[in-house]
Amino acid sequence: MVARRWRLAAGVLSGALALALCAVLVDRFVLNAEWWQVRHTVTTRPVAPQGEIGPPPGPLTVSWERTARIHHGPVAAYDSVAYEVADGQVVTASGRGLEVRDARTGDDRWSYRRAGWTLLGWASTGARLVAYFERDGDRGDRQMVGLDALSGGLLWRRGDAEHPAAAGRATLRWPAAEDVVLTTDERRRELYGRSAATGSRVWRMRLPARCALFDGRARPAAGGEDLAVVALDCPGRSRLIALDPRNGRVRWNHPLGSRGAPEVAMVEGVTLAADGSALRAYDRDGKQFAQWPGDAVCGDGTLCPGALLDGRLVVSYHPRGEPEGASRLEAVEVASGRRAWSRDAPEYAAFAQAGDRIYGLRARLAEGLLPAGVDIIEPTYGGARTAPAPFAVDPEIDGVRPWLAAAGGLLYVAVPEAAPRPDGAARLVALRGGPAGTGPAELGGVPESDWPDACGLLKRPDLAAVRMDDYETRPGRAVVGTVKLPRPVTCAYEAKEPRKRAKARPGDRPRDERTLAGEPRAGEPGAGEPGAGEPGAGEPGAGEPGADSPNGDLAPGSSEPERPKPEPSGTKGSPAPKGSKTAGKPDDAGLGESESSDRTLRISVRWVAPTGSAASGLLDALQSTQSKARRRTDLGGDEVYELGPTAGTIAMRVDRYIIVIDANRTSGTAVSLAKSVATRLHRPPP
Incomplete structure (x- = not known):
């Protein structure tokens, strides 16, 4: 009798262990298996880098274009699309994942997506891309993936990943430089440097007391070739700190003018920060060489377009005290802080610099006309040559901020669209020089x-x-x-x-x-x-x-x-x-x-x-x-x-x-x- 009970208990225990083992195996190899969640394509086709040159002055025509649908994921306000042109490729990042195309033709090269997951951040440094995903419905389940930028090959993957450090909602970017990406802990009070090549931790730094990284803001950080800048939420006023990404050493640290989260961008080593009190410009060593005061100097929730050429920072901004819609274009010498020139100009939505040219995108060629406008701005005095763009722009549509880049004789423009409705999309257009026509370039060659x-x-x-x-x-x-x-x-x-009828007078017919x-x-x-x-x-x-x-x-x-x-x-x-x-x-x-x-x-x-x-x-x-x-x-x-x-x-x-x-x-x-x-x-x- 006792032997039968022992055999029965052993059978029940064995069955329970088998069920538990099956549950573990199903969870690991089925529910959480990479083979069905990941949609990953790679390429072996070579691609040649593009020269730093845009199209010549004159009419523009479409070379190729693609649209990316807006992904409305479970995390609010991260429904954006961002782009980057580098090494002969165009990277498209959205909540759906990464898509990489040939910059000359628009043909697909490689892609990485995860079914049931949303991309909430990406970083680019050297020849590597790093993507951060969270599982839909479970933000505690995270994946950070390192990819070869040219082939799309998988370099590493971590399931115990930290959070990206100060990833921006507007671009989904987080700072990276010198083959290192910046990450942070749950409380956002520490910074870590992780190798983009291996995923291993390189360094660790504790933030100043009572300071934390901003979370869920439009653009709270930026990275360059050898510098990373992040904004800190500190008592009294927010701060900017610049780090050496190789070792986490602080290069400079400056307070800003308000407690709000600033919008931060980096232009060829120059840092621009707009915090609701002013737009400030810092050189590579942290010296503030220019400031444009005003609570709406960059408009509503945006950052002033800027470009650096021949040691001059060219910025488009709204002057304080001027009526709504007024805009100025100004050039400042980085070395001395001296204003080289300043002039009234149209309002620009984005800048791009290539070679000795600065391209400016404006939402309207002229009031009452349909096309957007592209200006080639002369950096010596601010004059511009204008050409119509073969598309329309409404900057107020959600999903992508107007964006501009130039390389390989092409001009790349990203603009938001309401179609397909109701979700919308981002349209990426590659423009090249078009036929001159018999009329002026400002009218696209039409007399x-x-x-x-x-x-x-x-x-x-x-x-x-x-x-x-x-x-x-x-x-x-x-x-x-x-x-x-x-x-x-x-x-x-x-x-x-x-008109009221007048009373008849004698003699009137x-x-x-x-x-x-x-x-x-x-x-x-x-x-x-x-x-x-x-x-x-x-x-x-x-x-x-x-x-x-x-x-x-x-x-x-x-x-x-x-x-x-x-x-x-x-x-x-x-x-x-x-x-x-x-x-x-x-x-x-x-x-x-x-x-x-x-x-x-x-x-x-x-x-x-x-x-x-x-x-x-x-x-x-x-x-x-x-x-x-x-x-x-x-x-x-x-x-x-x-x-x-x-x-x-x-x-x-x-x-x-x-x-x-x-x-x-x-x-x-x-x-x-x-x-x-x-x-x-x-x-x-x-």
Whole structure:
């Protein structure tokens, strides 16, 4: 009996041990197995480094482009996409993982992803990349992976990884230099240096008392070739410390002007930090050589674009005390801190430096026009040569900050998109020099004479069909660089207020008699205003702004080398594009905040492209920036989109022309006007 009990107990124990062993094996080799979680491709194809040169001045065309969808992972505010160009490759980092492409062609080279995991940080140093992942739903389960940057081959993997030190939400980057990545503990009060080649710990450093690394901020650290800079959350004021990444030794340590988390960037060894009180610039040895005060000197939650060339730091910033939208471009000598020059300039979203050129990206080529603009900035005095970019930009869309890099004769630009909806994407475009054309480079080689008169696209019967019988026209013009378009690019039609009928006086003839006698009715040509599309429409006249009036003209175009002057970015007669996200209005990207009301209609010539295919690509880029866009095929245009939640705004392409109609009247007003415009542009007058 006792023997049977012992055998039974032994059998139960053996079964329990077998189940436990099976559970361990299943957890290790199935649930947590690398073979099904990891999607890893490698390459053996060689790639040649690119020279430090961008495209020449002049029109730009697309060499290749790719999109990366936004990954909405379990960790809030890390839904961004970041890029880097190095060693002939383009690295795309997002919550989905790493994708590496050939920088010349855009072809895939290698990738690394983990199913059920989200990438929350990556670092690049030398010929190695390091990626940090957390399991979805279990932030305590972490993986840090070291990869060969050229082949994608796995170098090492650690499951007991520390956290990245001060990884930025905006770029997912964390600081690394000299083949060492910086990590930290759970409390963020210690710094460690780990070898990017082996994953082993190289050094350890305790942070100053009562100080900790900032966590979950946009860009709280930066790294260069031989220097790493991190921001510290300390009592009273935040601080910046610069480290030698090889041994963790502090190179310099400076307090900032507020307790807020700064945005930090490094430009060729120069550190830029904006903390809400000022933008400060430090040289490699930690000497502060420049400061631009102001709580909005870099805008809202961004960092001022900067570039270093010939010992001069060139920065685009918002001057304190100036009205909203004012922007300046300034160059400071790093060695002496002396200001070399300063001038009014358009607002730049990003800079890139290659060779002896500085490239600046601005969200709008000119107010009222659709394309983004690319400037080649002259570092000696700040003048710029402008060219349109074949895409639209709305910097307020989440997912990627506008980004710029130049190498191998190409210019790489990353911009956010709202499509595919609702998650959105980041579009990466590689640009090269395009055909010169017969017109100015500022217009993409299209002659000024090819631009139609916006006030001639609608005739009086077209307006009468939408019950706009009595109106006033307000044309708006545009200047791009030194080129002033000869005809209005926008035309607003504002209905006149109904006039009260005056009492008849003795001797007055009835209205019908005056009309029969040859006196025109109000609103007809000759009754005090030119008719839309008739001779004089859109030209300077009584009561209308024109080429020489304050409401229809622009500031002078270009600056003289010896005396730089502000460069205009658009018209005063057309509404400035603003990042309005108000319900019922289209998003930004060239459309601006609607001025339409029940009494106003607006028609705009947003661009004239060299070819119909180029115009098609630009219109597609526009609709991709809109949160709501519906395609129409019944309005007569080659491509037509309704933008926004209602049918009040229509963007259309007719051959090479991109037209936007904004009419918040009855539901069919914009549709009716779009049909009229399409018919007129398809059948130009002889």
